[in-house]
Amino acid sequence: MISNKMTELVAGSSVIRAMFEEGKRLAGLYGAENVFDFSLGNPSVEPPVEIKQAIVEVLQEDRPNLIHGYMNNSGFEDVRAAIASSINMKNNTEFTYNNIVMTVGAAGGLNVILKTFLNPGDEVIVFAPFFGEYRNYVSNFDGKIVIVPPNLENFQINMEAFTDLITDQTKAVIINSPNNPTGVVYSEETIKELSDILNKKQEELGNPIYLISDEPYRELVYDNIEVPYLTKYYHNTVVAYSYSKSLSLPGERIGYLVIPNELSGYNEVIAAANVATRILGFVNAPSLIQRAVAKCLDLQVDTSIYNDNRELLYNNLTEYGFECVKPEGAFYLFVKCLEEDDKAFTAKAKEFNLLLVPGSAFGCPGYCRIAYCVNNDMIKRALPKFKELSKVYEGK
Ligand code: PLP
Numbered sequence: 001m002i003s004n005k006m007t008e009l010v011a012g013s014s015v016i017r018a019m020f021e022e023g024k025r026l027a028g029l030y031g032a033e034n035v036f037d038f039s040l041g042n043p044s045v046e047p048p049v050e051i052k053q054a055i056v057e058v059l060q061e062d063r064p065n066l067i068h069g070y071m072n073n074s075g076f077e078d079v080r081a082a083i084a085s086s087i088n089m090k091n092n093t094e095f096t097y098n099n100i101v102m103t104v105g106a107a108g109g110l111n112v113i114l115k116t117f118l119n120p121g122d123e124v125i126v127f128a129p130f131f132g133e134y135r136n137y138v139s140n141f142d143g144k145i146v147i148v149p150p151n152l153e154n155f156q157i158n159m160e161a162f163t164d165l166i167t168d169q170t171k172a173v174i175i176n177s178p179n180n181p182t183g184v185v186y187s188e189e190t191i192k193e194l195s196d197i198l199n200k201k202q203e204e205l206g207n208p209i210y211l212i213s214d215e216p217y218r219e220l221v222y223d224n225i226e227v228p229y230l231t232k233y234y235h236n237t238v239v240a241y242s243y244s245k246s247l248s249l250p251g252e253r254i255g256y257l258v259i260p261n262e263l264s265g266y267n268e269v270i271a272a273a274n275v276a277t278r279i280l281g282f283v284n285a286p287s288l289i290q291r292a293v294a295k296c297l298d299l300q301v302d303t304s305i306y307n308d309n310r311e312l313l314y315n316n317l318t319e320y321g322f323e324c325v326k327p328e329g330a331f332y333l334f335v336k337c338l339e340e341d342d343k344a345f346t347a348k349a350k351e352f353n354l355l356l357v358p359g360s361a362f363g364c365p366g367y368c369r370i371a372y373c374v375n376n377d378m379i380k381r382a383l384p385k386f387k388e389l390s391k392v393y394e395g396k
Contacts, residue, residue, distance in 0.1 A: 005139070009136060019039050019355060019357070020039075022350065022355065023035060023037045023039070023355055026350075026353055026355075034353055034381075035353045035355070036353055036354050036355065036378060036381065036382035036385060037355045037374070038354065038355055038356055038370045038371050038372065038374060038382075039356065039357050039371060040371055040373075041245075041331070041332070041371050041373060042250065042373060043244070043248040043250065043301065043373050044305075044373045044374050045248055045302055045303075045305045045306065045373070046248060046301070047247050047248040047249055047301065048247065048296065048299045048300070048301060048302075050295075051247055051249065051292060051293070051296045051299065054291075054292040054293075054295040054296050055288065055289070055292045057292075057295065058288055058291040058292050059288070067287060067291060068287055068288070069287070070283070070284065071284055072274070072284070073274045073275070073277045073278045074101040074102060074270075074274050074277065075100070075102025075256070075290055076102070076287070076290055076291065076294075077097050078097075078294070079290045079291060079293075079294040080097035080100035080102065081096065081097040082294045083097075083100050083256055083294070083297060084097055084099060084100050086297040086298060087229075087258065090229075091229040091232070093229065093231060095258060095260070098261075098270070099258055099259055099260055099261065100256050100257070100258060100259075101256060101257040101259065101270070101273045101274065101277065102254070102255075102256050102284065102285035102290055103240070103255045103256055103257055103277070103282070103285055104253045104255070104282045104285050105216075105242045105243075105244055105250070105253045105254060105255045106214055106216045106240045106241065106242035106244065106255050107133065107137075108253065108255065108277075108282055108285070109240035109241070109255050109256065109257045110134075110137050110174075110214060110240050111137055111140060111276075111280060112257065112276045112277050112280060112282075113172075113210075113212055113238050113240065113257055113273060113276075114137055114138060114141050114143065114172070114212075115140075115141050115272075115276040115280060116269060116273045116276050117210055117269075118138070118141040118142070118143040118171060118172075119171075120141075120142035120143070121142065121143070121144060121169065122143045122169060122170075122171035123143065123144050123145075123169040123171060124138045124143050124144070124145055124146065124171060124172045124173070124174060125146045125147075125148060125165055125166065125170060125173040125174070126145060126146070126147055126148070126173075126174050126363075127147075127148045127150070127158070127162070128147050128148060128149055128362065128363035128364045129150055129155070129179075129181050129182060129334065129359060129363055129364035129367070130147070130174070130176065130362055130363055131176060131180050131181075131214070131362070132362055132363075143171070144169070146165050146170070147363050148161050148162045148165055149161050150363075150364050154184070154325055155182040155184040155325055156184065156186060156187065156190045157175075157186065157193075157194060159193055159194070159197065162194075162197065163197050163201075166197075166198075166201045166205075166209070168205050168207065170201075170205075170207075170209050171207075171209070171210065172210040172211070172212055173198070173209060173210070173212065174212045174214055175194070175211065175212070175214070175230075176214040176215070176217075177213075177215070177217075177227060177329075178217040178218070178220060178221060178227065178327075178328065179217075179329075179330060180216075180217065180330055180332055180362075181332045181334045181357070181362045181364075181367075181369035182325060182327065182332065182334040183310075183325075183328060183329055183330045183332050183333065183334065184325060184327065184328060184329075185221060185225055185227055185328040185329045186228070188226070188228045191228045191233050191234075192233060194211075194234070195211075195233045195234040198211060198234055198236070199234070202236070208236050208265070210236050210237075210238060210263075210264075211230060211234050211236055211237045212237075212238050212240060213230045213237055213238070213239045214240050215227075215239055215241050215242075216241070216242040216244055216245045216255070217245055217246075217329055217330040217331075218241065218246065219245075219246040219300040219303070220245055220246065220300075220301075220303055220329050220330050220331060221303070221328060221329040222303070222307050222310060222327075222328055222329065223328065225328045227329070231258065231260045235262040235263065235264075236262075236263055236264055237260065237263075238257055238258065238259055238260075238263065238269075239257065239258035240255065240257055241255050241256050241257075241258070242254070242255030243255060243293050245301075245330075245331075246301065247293065247296065247299065247300065247301060249289070249293075252286065252289040253285070253289075254285055254290060254293055255285075257273060305376070306331045306372065306373065308376060309331070309372040309373075309374065309376055310327060310331070312376065312383075313333055313379055314326055314327070314333060316383050316386070316387075317333070317335065317370075317386055320386055320387050320390040321338075321390050321394075322335050322336065322338070322386070322390065323335065323336040331371060331372050331373040332369050332370065332371055332372065333369070333372060334359070334364075334367050334368075334370075335367060335368055335369075335370060336366065336367055337359070337366055338389075338390065338392075338393035338396075339393065339396075340366055342358040342359045342365050342366055342367060342368055343358045343360065345358070345368060346358045346368050348389065348392065349389055352385040352388055352389050353385060354382060354385050354389065356368040356369065356370055357369040
């Protein structure tokens with residue numbers, strides 16, 4: 001028999017699986033071109049051609065042990081050094097390879113750092129709406145997730161509620177900007193306020209509170225908006241970065257953690273993250289793709305394609321009467337449902353072959369997420385369906 005914990009987790013996963021099955025069933029009934037699947041955050045834009053070339057180049061280099069062999073659990077030193085320089089160039093920071101741990105995507109990085117920090121019962125604060133997997137990652141290490149209610153006005157942070165929820169059990173806070181599911185980018189003002197609160201609370205409680213900045217969407221921003229680099233604002237910050245979205249490589253499973261020298265207990269934290277990488281069974285991040293991304297550090301996918309999708313959907317949906325904060329990054333729209341019950345609303349949307357994810361999956365009922373990392377033509381075909389859906393609620 002499987003464990004009690006896994007029994008619960010499998011039951012909890014069934015919503016997403018059911019949606020996937022439903023998409024297949026609808027495609028069988030109506031034809032794939034008449035089903036509008038906005039449920040997945042799988043990048044639709046091709047990886048830059050240079051990354052494919054880089055993979056081939058690495059394979060042609062004749063140094064098998066330095067490409068396919070085991071290595072330090074934190075990853076190749078020269079790759080980490082190149083990443084540190086690239087971060088320094090872009091953000092005016094001073095990292096070296098000793099601050100970088102290569103990870104199996106952001107998911108791997110978050111699990112490594114949570115394993116590094118958490119004792120059973122330690123509290124991890126997240127801000128609703130949030131990436132639903134945080135619940136599982138925190139529960140992997142018997143931590144307790146504490147949810148700050150959303151600021152529905154603009155989806156920046158609800159500072160008052162946050163301050164009240166920090167206790168002497170608070171070990172870490174996870175933030176994610178650009179955000180999945182809202183697309184909101186936390187402003188510099190928000191980050192400064194957050195840092196002030198954390199500094200005061202750390203002093204008052206006498207324990208470090210670690211800020212984990214989950215940043216897979218850092219490069220996916222629109223209108224030249226700046227995403228503040230958090231280690232510059234709060235010394236106890238760990239960054240979890242990933243190439244899944246910036247280079248459209250989610251299946252390759254590659255990212256890194258930044259663990260700054262100023263972090264409380266830096267030496268122990270780095271050593272523990274190294275061991276956590278090994279004993280979680282990753283051993284090290286995949287070697288070939290480490291070497292390939294190191295050749296493409298200043299590249300990113302063509303975000304103008306996502307931007308076109310964003311404008312098309314946002315402009316039309318708001319014209320049909322949907323309410324939504326205009327996303328500044330990532331590739332999601334977080335829309336207020338036209339009825340209170342988000343599950344009933346997404347079920348109604350499904351009658352129009354529109355597959356959307358209920359906001360309750362992100363700790364924010366009453367809303368739904370539309371992932372626009374899809375083909376632009378599919379959006380054009382789906383718009384009349386969104387209009388019909390809005391008409392169902394007219395006058396109600
Ligand atoms: N964090 C957020 C907010 C995400 O949206 C995702 C994936 O969609 C991840 C982490 C995991 O990304 P990765 O593929 O890098 O593990």
